[in-house]
Structures are given as structure tokens and as C-alpha cells.
Amino acid sequence: MKYMLLIYSNPTSWAALSEAERSGLNAEYGTFTKGIIDSGEFVSGDALADTNAASTVRVRGGKTDVTDGPFVEFKEHLAGYYVVDCKDLDRALALAAKIPDARLSGVEVRPVMDMGGTEM
């Protein structure tokens, strides 16, 4: 099954980290990514730019409205994601638990909808 692992992060708690702590976490991300590439479970994944750079588009009555900022304002924002293809939910949860931000804030595990079936 395919799952998206949505990494939520609190920018202020990242900012409070020391340079050494931050590079340690980045190294952990590198190891994690390499691990799931080697196991064949990696489908895609990226880090996202800060929500300062986000714009939100809404179309109402044919009129496009663009606002600056993310869709919803939270203390935590979506900082990155992985899409993995793995055996089942237990495996996806185990992978999510290895993502460094799971310790700092949290990682949401969402099944990717299988368009061939009726899973909803």
C-alpha cells in the first residue's frame, strides 16, 4: 500500500536548536531516506520551503482569489513529506516513527487512495 508521511514541524522549535543539533537531525534524515531507498519502499519525498513562501488559491464563481500564506495557519506547518510503498499500516507507522520530526512534533500517516478500488 502507498502511504504519504506528512512531516509537521514547529519552526520556532527548529530555530531554537543549536547548529550541531540541526546538522545531527539533517544527517538522520539522510540516513532515513537512504534506508527506504535501499529497501525499495521510497516513492518520492521532498522538504518544503517555509510557509512564508506559500500562496493559497481559491476559485469562487469563476473568479480566482490568491492570498498569501498557507491554507490554514497553525503553530506547526507541513514541512515535508515522503510517499512510501510498503507492506501495511504497521510498517508505515514504524517508518514514520523513525522520522526525526516525529520526536519533535509529529508525522501524519495517510494512505494514498487506490483509484482502482473503492477505498475511501
Added chain:
Amino acid sequence: MSSAAEIEGLLRELTPQALAALVRRYGDFGSAEDAVQEALLSAAQQWPTQGVPESPRGWLITVAARRLIDWRRRDTARRDKEAAAAEFLPAQALSIPGPEDELPLDRDDSLALLFLCCHPALAQPAQVALTLRAVGGLSTTEIAAAFLVPEATMAQRIVRAKNRIRATGIPFAMPPDDQYGPRLDAVLQVLYLIFNEGYTATSGPRLQRTELTSEAIRLTRQLHHLQPHEGEVTGLLALMLLTEARRDARTRHGALIPLAEQDRTLWNAGMIREGSALVSAALATEPLGPYQLQAAIAAVHAQAASAEETDWSQILALYRLLEVFTPTSIVALNRAIAVAMVDGPQAGLRVLDGLDGDPRLAASYRLTAVRAHLLEMNGQLAEAKVHYHRAARATTSMPERHYLQTKAGRIDQG
């Protein structure tokens, strides 16, 4: 010919085995569970008149598998018409189980089923409902009645839970090794919740609903057979038995009777023997845990021939240990009572003073009720009466309120 009760017992035992075999073979938990429920219904109708088949489990698996295959053929036919393309179905998915399904089941299958129903990706009410239906073999009607909710509500809860299992990809498998501990805790929590719902009915006029307590004991006993060396499983089974043993003495005419005032001749000696033996065995060999300690406390109470003969210093020592594992306010309250029994009411009241600022107890009548009790023990009758009344106003349970008002009334008479 077997009696209806014997057949019902047999069907309950076979439910998880038949279901596990079907999920193993056909994959999808949701429809396998529906098919097994239909097979149970057929069996309940046919077996009492036609007799129990030679292999009841094989019968259930075959009937459920036929039903499942019928549904799949219908689905495939519909999809074929819609898509005008043949769907691939593994040959196995359309075959009725053969003699290999008569082999004894892997014991992990029954366990895996329990772990699936109690998966943390499901909300607790869903875990409870699924466990009772898929592992316990209860019908939706029975579960709804036990929890005093409309049948439609319970049916919807079960359907949603099954959809969630499919959509999230919760596996039918033993949990990963590093997750085994917390996942077993989740299972025990569900079983204890079922027991408590039956024992201290949280709603309704009745104080106890015995069908849920006996079902919880039956399921925990099954788990204990599967995992005899898990100390906390043994501990929970012992705790349930030792608590259930006091059932007949716990109420009279719908009113609550506290432990100290119970007629101990009404206690179930067989359950006390079994529970005490289980907890002794667990404490001697396994790592300690909160269920074992609670069971040990219940065993000390059960072994006292009268309230006066209770070994309170042992109970106090056990509560101190329990507080290390579960530092909750309720455990602290119970420790205060034990302190009062060992070192006198003033020492107990001092423990209560330390709990005054605890926000978890602010909304509860329990702290007030215990204080009333210790004040009475200390001879401060007027203050005790005020606290009994205050606690009675704060509780939502009618039997509890009645009990507290009676205690306040007795002070005047004394």
C-alpha cells in the same frame, strides 16, 4: 442433541478461529467478518434441530467461505459489466476450503485477530465493538444492548471501523517486535474496559451488567491460554476473577455495599481460589505490572475472613508499588485509605491534604467521599457529615449518591 446454550458457547469459541482462517485465505477482514456472522446465524438456526456437524469449525468456515465467494462473484460480475474487462481473481479466491483447513490453527492467528481489533489506529469504542463481534462472536444487537446504545448506532460504528481497517491498511498479523509491548497493553485495556463497563455500569439504573463481565473474563481467559507467560495477562485475568467473585455481595436491592460491610459468605470461593493462584504464580515469576499489583490487592482483601482481619500493611505496601507504575490520583486516594488503616485516620487525612490541589480530582466526588470517611474514623462527626453530603451532591451515579446519603444519615443516628 446439544442444548441451545451449549451451541451458543461452542459458536463463541469457534468464531475467532473461523474468522482467522477466512482472513488468512481471502484477505479482506471486513467482508470475512460479515460472512462469519452470517454463518453463525445459520448455525444457530440449524444446529439445534439438525445436530452439531462432525467438524463444527470446518462447517462454519465452509459456509462463510461460500457466502464470501458469492459476494465476490456478484461484485466481479458487476464490475465486468461496468468495465467490460475481466478482473483478475486468484484461483484460490473462488475455491471452497478443502481438508487442509481442518488442521489445527496457528495459535498466532487468534492472537493476530485480537491485535487487529485493538489496533491503535482505531478509536477505543470501535476497538471494543470489533473485539466483541469478531473475537467474541456477539451480534451487533447483543453489543448494542450491552452498551445501551441504539442498534443502528452500533452497526454504524462497526461498519466504520471495518472501512477504516481496509482504508488504512491495518494488517492481520502479529505486531512488529518493537511494538509488541504497547500493543498488548492496548488489548488488555480493551478487555478491562469491557469488564468495567459490565461491573460498574457507567450509565443506566442497573449497577452491573453481568453479560459483559463474563464475556470479558472469557476473552481474557482465551488470551491467557495463548500467552500463559505474560504476567500482565495473568494479572488481568486474576483481577477480573477476584473482582467478579464479590459481585453478589456488592449490591442489595440496587444499593451499593462497600467492601467492609459485605457479607463475605456471598463471595464466590471458586473464583477467589483461581484468582489468588493466578496472581501468586504471576508475582513469583513474571516482571511486575499494574494489573498484577491490583490483583494482589484484591487477593489480600479476598483472603481476609472479615474486614477486621484485613492485612492492611500488605495492602499499603502494594499500593506504594502500584503508584510507581500508575501514579494516578485514584491510586493515591486508595493509598490514603490504606495509610489510615495502618497508621490511623490523621495520617490518612494528611495524605489527602497533599491531593487537594490535584486538578484531576477537582471535579470528582471521590476525594470528598474519602475525606468524609476518614473524618468519621477520626471522630470528627459534624465535619464528616458535611463532606458526605457534599460528595453525594457531586456524584452522577444514583447508587453511589444513595450510599453517601445513608452514611451521612447514620452519623445522626449514631
